[in-house]
Amino acid sequence: MExxxxxxxxxxxxxxxxxxxxxxxxQERADRPNYYVLEMFxxxxxRIHMGHVRNYTIGDVIARYKRMQxxxxxxxxxxxxxxxxxxxxxxxxxxxxxxxxxxNINYMRQQLQSLGYSYDWSRELATCDPQYYxxxxxxxxxxxxxxxxxxKLSAVNWCEQCQTVLANEQVEGGCCWRxxxxxxxxxxxxxxxxxxxxVEELLAYCDQLPHWPERVLTMQKNWIGKSEGAxxxxxxxxxxxxxxxxxxxxxxxxxxxxxxxxxxxxLALRLAQGNPQAEAVQEFVERWKQQNRSRGVLEELTKEGVxxxxxxxxPVTGWRMPIYVANFVLMEYGTGAVMAVPAHDQRDFEFxxxxxxxxxxxxxxxxxxxxxxTLSAAYEADGTLVNSGPFNGLTxxxxxxxxxxxxxxxxKGRPSLHYRLRDxxxxxxxxxxxxxxxxxxxxxxxxxxxxxxxxxxxxxxxxIPPTGGSPLAQIDTFVNTTCPVCGxxxxxxxDTMDTFVESSWYFLRYTCPAYREGPLDAAKVNYWLPVDQYxxxxxxxxxxxxxxxxxxxxxxxxxxxxxxxxxxxxxxxxMVLKDGAKMSKSKxxxxxxxxxxxxxxxxxxxxxxxxxxxxxxxxxxxxxxxxGSFRFLHRVWTLVYELHAQLAGVRPYSGSGTExxxxxxxxxxxxxxxxxxxxxDIESRFHFNTAIAAMMELVNELYLAxxxxxxxxxAGPQAAPVWREAIDNLLLMLSPMVPHFAEELWHVLGHSxxxxxxxxxxxxxxxxxxxxxxxxxxxxxxxxSKIEVPVTTGEDEMCQLALEDPRIKELIQGQKPKKVVxxxxxxxxxxx
RNA sequence: GCGAGAGUGGCGGAAUUUGGCAGACGCGCUGGACUUAGGAUCCAGAGGGCAACCGUGGGGGUUCGAGUCCCCCCUCUCGCACCA
Numbered sequence: 001m002e003x004x005x006x007x008x009x010x011x012x013x014x015x016x017x018x019x020x021x022x023x024x025x026x027q028e029r030a031d032r033p034n035y036y037v038l039e040m041f042x043x044x045x046x047r048i049h050m051g052h053v054r055n056y057t058i059g060d061v062i063a064r065y066k067r068m069q070x071x072x073x074x075x076x077x078x079x080x081x082x083x084x085x086x087x088x089x090x091x092x093x094x095x096x097x098x099x100x101x102x103x104n105i106n107y108m109r110q111q112l113q114s115l116g117y118s119y120d121w122s123r124e125l126a127t128c129d130p131q132y133y134x135x136x137x138x139x140x141x142x143x144x145x146x147x148x149x150x151x152k153l154s155a156v157n158w159c160e161q162c163q164t165v166l167a168n169e170q171v172e173g174g175c176c177w178r179x180x181x182x183x184x185x186x187x188x189x190x191x192x193x194x195x196x197x198x199v200e201e202l203l204a205y206c207d208q209l210p211h212w213p214e215r216v217l218t219m220q221k222n223w224i225g226k227s228e229g230a231x232x233x234x235x236x237x238x239x240x241x242x243x244x245x246x247x248x249x250x251x252x253x254x255x256x257x258x259x260x261x262x263x264x265x266x267l268a269l270r271l272a273q274g275n276p277q278a279e280a281v282q283e284f285v286e287r288w289k290q291q292n293r294s295r296g297v298l299e300e301l302t303k304e305g306v307x308x309x310x311x312x313x314x315p316v317t318g319w320r321m322p323i324y325v326a327n328f329v330l331m332e333y334g335t336g337a338v339m340a341v342p343a344h345d346q347r348d349f350e351f352x353x354x355x356x357x358x359x360x361x362x363x364x365x366x367x368x369x370x371x372x373x374t375l376s377a378a379y380e381a382d383g384t385l386v387n388s389g390p391f392n393g394l395t396x397x398x399x400x401x402x403x404x405x406x407x408x409x410x411x412k413g414r415p416s417l418h419y420r421l422r423d424x425x426x427x428x429x430x431x432x433x434x435x436x437x438x439x440x441x442x443x444x445x446x447x448x449x450x451x452x453x454x455x456x457x458x459x460x461x462x463x464i465p466p467t468g469g470s471p472l473a474q475i476d477t478f479v480n481t482t483c484p485v486c487g488x489x490x491x492x493x494x495d496t497m498d499t500f501v502e503s504s505w506y507f508l509r510y511t512c513p514a515y516r517e518g519p520l521d522a523a524k525v526n527y528w529l530p531v532d533q534y535x536x537x538x539x540x541x542x543x544x545x546x547x548x549x550x551x552x553x554x555x556x557x558x559x560x561x562x563x564x565x566x567x568x569x570x571x572x573x574x575m576v577l578k579d580g581a582k583m584s585k586s587k588x589x590x591x592x593x594x595x596x597x598x599x600x601x602x603x604x605x606x607x608x609x610x611x612x613x614x615x616x617x618x619x620x621x622x623x624x625x626x627x628g629s630f631r632f633l634h635r636v637w638t639l640v641y642e643l644h645a646q647l648a649g650v651r652p653y654s655g656s657g658t659e660x661x662x663x664x665x666x667x668x669x670x671x672x673x674x675x676x677x678x679x680x681d682i683e684s685r686f687h688f689n690t691a692i693a694a695m696m697e698l699v700n701e702l703y704l705a706x707x708x709x710x711x712x713x714x715a716g717p718q719a720a721p722v723w724r725e726a727i728d729n730l731l732l733m734l735s736p737m738v739p740h741f742a743e744e745l746w747h748v749l750g751h752s753x754x755x756x757x758x759x760x761x762x763x764x765x766x767x768x769x770x771x772x773x774x775x776x777x778x779x780x781x782x783x784x785s786k787i788e789v790p791v792t793t794g795e796d797e798m799c800q801l802a803l804e805d806p807r808i809k810e811l812i813q814g815q816k817p818k819k820v821v822x823x824x825x826x827x828x829x830x831x832x
Numbered sequence: 833g834c835g836a837g838a839g840u841g842g843c844g845g846a847a848u849u850u851g852g853c854a855g856a857c858g859c860g861c862u863g864g865a866c867u868u869a870g871g872a873u874c875c876a877g878a879g880g881g882c883a884a885c886c887g888u889g890g891g892g893g894u895u896c897g898a899g900u901c902c903c904c905c906c907u908c909u910c911g912c913a914c915c916a
Contacts, residue, residue, distance in 0.1 A: 215836050215911080222835065222912055229916085247916055260916090303914080328914045338916045346833095347914060420915060541911080611858070612844060618909090620844060624859050627871090632858085638873085690846070693857035700857090703874090776853050781897040783853055821896050827852050831896045 001644055001748050005637035007601020011740040015116055023756045024118045026074055028527045035071035036528050037063045038507055038567075040536030040544070041078045044104035044126075045085060048111040050576040050583060050609075050621065051537065053593050057606045058573055058615050058686065059535050060117045064736035065682055067118075068760035074528050076510040077112065077119040079105050081128035082499045086432045090464045097432045098460055101128060111593065115602045116739050118756075125513045127502035132509065133434035134455030135519035136501060141437055141448045142558050148194045151446075154425055158186035165429040165470075190427035191436060191495060195550045199224055199419050201564075202549055211569035213616070216541040223542045225420025230404045232339065232413040234259060236271075237311040237320060243267065246334030246418055249344065250407070251399040254388040255362035256314050256339040259323045260305065260351070262331040263288040268308070271323060275309030281325055288327060303328050303351050315412040316389065326351065334418055342378065343370070349378035362387045363396065424547065426498040431462055431471040433496030441483035441490040450484045456492070470494050503544055504551035507531055507566060520560050534567040535615075541572065571686065574618035576609075583621070591621055603738035604630040610688035610737055633741055635699055636734070639706070640727060640745050646713055646720060648750055652728050653721035657767050663710030664722045667702075668767050671726045674698040676763035678733050688737065695733060702726060724749075729761045777802045778829040784811055795822040802828040 002009070018024065028034075039059035042052055056077075063075035079101075086097035093100070105126060112119070125132055143149040157166040159176040166176060166183060176183055195202075203224050206217045229248035236242065243259060261268050263285045272281035284306040305326035312321050321339075328347055329338050342352035342359045352359055359372040363383040370379055382396035390406075391399050407413030427436070435456040437449035449456055459478045462471045472478055472494040483490040505519075511528045512521035536544075545567075552566040575582050578589035596605045608629040613619040657668050674694050681691035705711035713719045727749065735742035735755045746755045770791065775798055777785040785807045789798060799820050802808060812832060819831040 213836095218836055219911055225912090225915065227915070245916080249916075301914085328916095330915070333915045340916090345916070347916080418915080420912095538910080614845085617838090617845090622844070622859065625844070628858055631873095634873090684849090689844095690857080693846075696857055774853085778852080778897070781852090781895095786853075819896060821852090823852050823897085824850080827897090829852080829896055 001641055003638075003641055005634045005741075007603060007740070008598075010744040011114070011116065011597075011602050014740045014743045015113060017743075018116075018118070018754070018756070019113075019121075021754065023754060024075065024120045025122050026072060026120055028524060029072055032070060032072040034074065034528060035066045035533075036074045036531045037066065037533045038076065038510075038531045038535070040534070040540065041080050041503070041506060042108065043080045043083055043085070044101055044108055046104050046107070048108055048115075048593050050591050050593060053115065053605060054576055054609045054615075054619060055535060055537070055573055056112065056115070056117055057609045058571070058688075059533075060606075060739075061610065061682075061688060061736040062533055062535075062686065063118050064739065064756070065760065067756060068732070068736070068758060070759070074510070075119055076123040077117070077121070078123075078125040078506060078510065079108075079127065080499065080503050080506070081105065081126040082433045082496075082502060084430065084432070087430065087464050096460065097464070098128065101126075101432075114597055115593070115606065118739070123510050123513045125506065125509060127434075127499070127506060128432075128458075130455040130457050132506075133502065135509070136434055136497070136505070137437040137449070137454050137456060138451060139505070139519055139555070139558070140497070141451070143193065143554060144438075144448055146558075148197065148554060149191060149426075150194065151189050151191055153187045154190045154192070154427075155185040155187050156190070156429075157183045159183055188427075188429075190425055191497075192423040192425050192427075193550070195424045195547075196419065196421060198550055198553050199226075199421055201553060202546065205549070205565055209565065209570075212567075213570060213572055216538070216545065216570060216572060219541045220546055223421060223546065227418045229400075229416055229418070230407060230413050231335070231416035232315065232407060234312040234315060234321065234339065237313060241267075243312055243323070243337050244335045245337045245339045246416055247339055249341065249400075250403045250413075251382075251385060251388075251391075251394075251396045252341040252344045252362055253314070253316055253339070253403060254385075254391075255341045255343050255360045256321065257319065257342060257352070257358045257360055258321045258340045258348075259312055260326040260329045260338045260340050260348075261308075261323065262329040262336040263325055263327065264331040265325070265329075265336045267323075267337075268325045271308040271310045272325075277307055277309040280306050281308055284325055284327075301327060303347060303354070305351060305355065307355075315407070315410075322357070324351075324355070332422065333420070343372060343375060344378050344380055346378040346380065349375070360387060424498075424500075424550070426501055427495040428498055429470040429494075430496050431458075431464055433499060434458070434502065435472070436493045436495050436497055438493035439481055439483060439490045440493070441486060441488060443488055444483050444485040444490075447484050447490070453484070458496075472496070500544060500547050501551075504547045505555065507534075507548070508552075508555070508561065518560075520555075522560070525561055529561060530563045530565060531567045533569045533571065535571045535573060537575070538572040545570070571615060573615045574613065576619050576621055578621045580620070596626065600626055600630045601740075603741040604633060607633065607692065607738055611692045612689070614685075614687050614689050632696055632699070633738060635703070636730070637741075637745070639699065639702060640748065642706075643723060643727065644748055647724050647727060650720045650724045652725035653718065654725070657764075660718055660722065661710065661716055662771075663705075663708065663715050664718055667705050667711050667722055667726060669770060670698055670701050671729055672763045672767035675729060675733065675761050676768060679760070679763065691733075692737065695730065698726075698730060702730075731755070732758055732761050773825065775802070775825075776827045777805060777808055778827065779808070779811055780831060781829060784808060793825075795825065798822055798825070798828055802830065 037059055039055050063073050067073045081101050086101050089095060089100045090097045127133065140149055159166055159181060161176065161179045161181040203226060206221055209217060227248050229246060230250040232245050232247060233242040268285060269281060272278045305324040308323045308325060310323050312323055314321055340348040342348040342357065343361045344363055359375060361370045361372050362385060363379060364370060364386050365379060365383040385391045385394050385399050391403060394402060404415050435458055437454060437456045439447045439449060441447055459475055462475055464471055479491050479494060481490050481492050508520055508525055508529065511524040515521040548566050552563060555561050556564065578591060581587055581589060583590045593605065604626060608626045611629055612625055657665055677694040678691040681687045731742045731746050743755050772788045773791050775787050775789050776783060777787065785805050787801055787805055789801060799822060815832050817830045817832055821829040
């Protein structure tokens with residue numbers, strides 16, 4: 001054994017050994033409980049960064065720990081390999097996206113392997129592989145058949161100069177990132193998934209995911225944005241038509257004094273026709289169409305509107321309500337029309353002031369008396385209804401259902417639900433993505449690609465046009481095909497799918513990556529799913545995690561799987577920071593994992609990631625902290641180095657401990673208390689930082705014990721087995737975190753099988769028990785003394801001993817205590 | 833504005849689950865040992881204050897006892913945001 005810990009010498013050796021022995025490959029088996037731990041797969045951007053290292057280290061510790069606990073553990077890894085950066089790289093470096101992606105995957109795989117992660121590499125998959133996306137195309141076809149995939153007109157960011165569609169992140173301050181010309185909205189016919197069909201289930205199950213962070217569930221609920229209210233019909237003054245509005249505040253209906261329509265509302269232009277206002281309305285609507293609608297700009301926009309010249313009638317008061325077109329009414333939400341209640345909605349209030357529209361107070365707050373004349377801002381909270389006919393005197397919560405009921409009875413409205421969530425637009429006018437398996441025939445219309453013709457392979461001979469535009473549309477050999485129905489000439493769909501589609505089911509495919517009969521092998525996917533523990537960044541709280549939940553439900557309804565939810569437990573790990581900021585190239589504060597591995601080794605890198613903060617918190621990177629983690633490992637190494645000759649061939653102590661000398665019993669107690677603490681910390685909440693701290697404490701105690709004659713090898717014939725037990729257990733506990741290090745020392749001590757096959761140690765309760773107990777003595781709640789008493793001491797006796805303690809006696813000076821409190825046999829508080 | 837999370841030494845963080853020794857563990861710091869040397873290793877020290885005492889963002893409360901429970905306020909981070 002070497003005296004010095006040299007990670008470079010041992011890490012590659014054990015990585016090879018694990019791989020050669022096939023220790024991470026798993027099969028379904030009935031004799032063990034199974035456990036599926038999954039980390040979010042990376043986009044192959046070129047290199048692993050510290051965020052990956054942290055994420056994957058957390059997952060690896062869980063995987064290795066669960067294996068030692070006797071679980072059959074699935075721990076796979078793959079590549080989210082489609083996406084725009086590949087196209088950008090293609091333009092910048094004149095390399096094909098496929099080549100660039102494969103090069104990156106090969107490099108990053110080797111990086112992951114150099115960190116010692118226990119992946120079952122035989123299950124590796126890349127989403128750009130036709131053998132992966134062919135099943136995605138098949139699922140698309142199934143969804144299409146059930147109406148879950150459909151086409152509709154939808155607006156996208158469009159750059160006139162580049163003739164291309166831009167993703168939101170390619171729009172910088174309303175301009176194209178490349179040519180800096182203003183971006184406009186342009187409507188295209190695009191593909192959507194009908195996630196809204198599942199909105200109620202997605203929402204309801206938020207309350208059945210007890211092991212997800214509250215934060216993530218709240219974000220998903222907000223994103224879904226369910227509002228309960230009423231749809232109310234306002235008849236036009238002339239004619240028989242009605243304007244439908246959606247409101248959650250039907251209790252303010254008697255205060256609705258005018259109507260606001262979105263500029264895109266179909267009635268907006270029609271109502272104004274033939275009125276003197278027609279021209280103004282036309283102009284207003286036109287101006288709105290040109291309006292830059294990027295965020296920020298919209299926030300600053302002042303509330304404006306224009307009168308259409310027409311009126312509708314408030315269905316309960318009969319008042320004539322002028323109809324306006326207003327720039328703050330969203331066509332996408334509700335019905336695109338809003339009943340305006342200026343007294344109780346701030347936007348309507350501002351609008352009413354600007355255009356001198358009437359204000360009627362219909363809600364009175366508890367201890368105030370509002371009047372329309374003196375109102376300086378809308379009162380939006382609940383209160384008691386006034387000026388509201390039969391509903392006067394009711395509170396908001398009482399009035400809302402009552403009014404809906406009344407409107408429904410009168411045929412003037414009905415209960416209504418609205419959601420913020422809209423259908424998932426999956427069309428991308430991009431090259432590097434999975435082709436959508438649709439064919440357009442001039443005679444037969446839109447047709448799905450026959451199953452036998454799948455996959456629709458993405459042609460690799462494409463050129464990415466530097467001006468943008470969809471590359472697939474320019475490849476005649478791809479576009480031109482024959483109609484599967486009539487055999488006549490037809491054209492292929494040239495849009496590709498959003499990459500979130502691939503990541504919505506990859507975790508299912510890991511269970512059967514080579515399966516050729518269909519997307520999923522039922523026996524395998526049913527054996528492994530759901531994922532027991534999913535780990536990834538908080539940035540995926542909404543999109544990826546919601547889409548994956550939706551897709552799981554769709555696949556369930558297609559009969560491919562049997563679960564309702566994909567991920568039982570979710571851990572969202574914090575960011576890795578340096579100097580208080582997220583690591584980024586532009587800030588120049590990036591730490592390269594390769595350099596760390598070279599200087600300190602993979603184990604130290606892993607250890608620091610686990611030790612510096614609990615997983616859900618942000619982690620502040622520290623050069624010196626890394627050195628400290630290395631120092632700890634070196635301390636353990638040195639200890640084993642000094643002892644290994646004496647421990648050779650010794651079997652670990654396995655008795656009850658009762659016959660041991662007190663010093664050795666103390667040593668064992670420390671070991672078993674550490675096992676208990678480490679196990680609880682990992683098991684209950686993955687707090688590896690405190691688990692590591694406990695092991696550091698144990699190592700500190702072992703160093704002290706080494707120099708004590710009643711604890712070291714001079715303490716008697718039982719000393720060697722007790723020390724052997726201590727060291728073996730320490731290595732077992734360290735092994736999930738620093739696997740190469742632990743494996744090396746494990747073999748140095750004479751074990752001939754891998755630590756991976758060893759069981760996680762169990763703490764003996766009797767070994768943890770001590771003969772005495774420390775009792776804290778307080779006077780009036782302040783710490784004044786401490787005494788050591790035998791564990792058998794009763795509470796009365798504790799009080800007695802406390803009052804007799806010399807220091808306590810001195811402080812109370814014969815005063816009679818008013819009260820003495822004994823808490824949990826740990827503390828005595830004397831009240832004077 | 834709405835929602836969620838968080839405020840503890842010079843720093844990262846413990847204790848928050850059952851209210852019971854605040855500052856575990858590590859970094860940095862100080863001193864010592866070994867050494868030609870130390871950015872290696874080992875040992876020791878340390879919240880502040882001379883002290884009584886004071887100390888977990890601030891203020892109140894409950895309690896024998898509060899970082900922990902309750903009320904009010906402040907700050908920071910993240911998410912959503914003209915959602916009717």
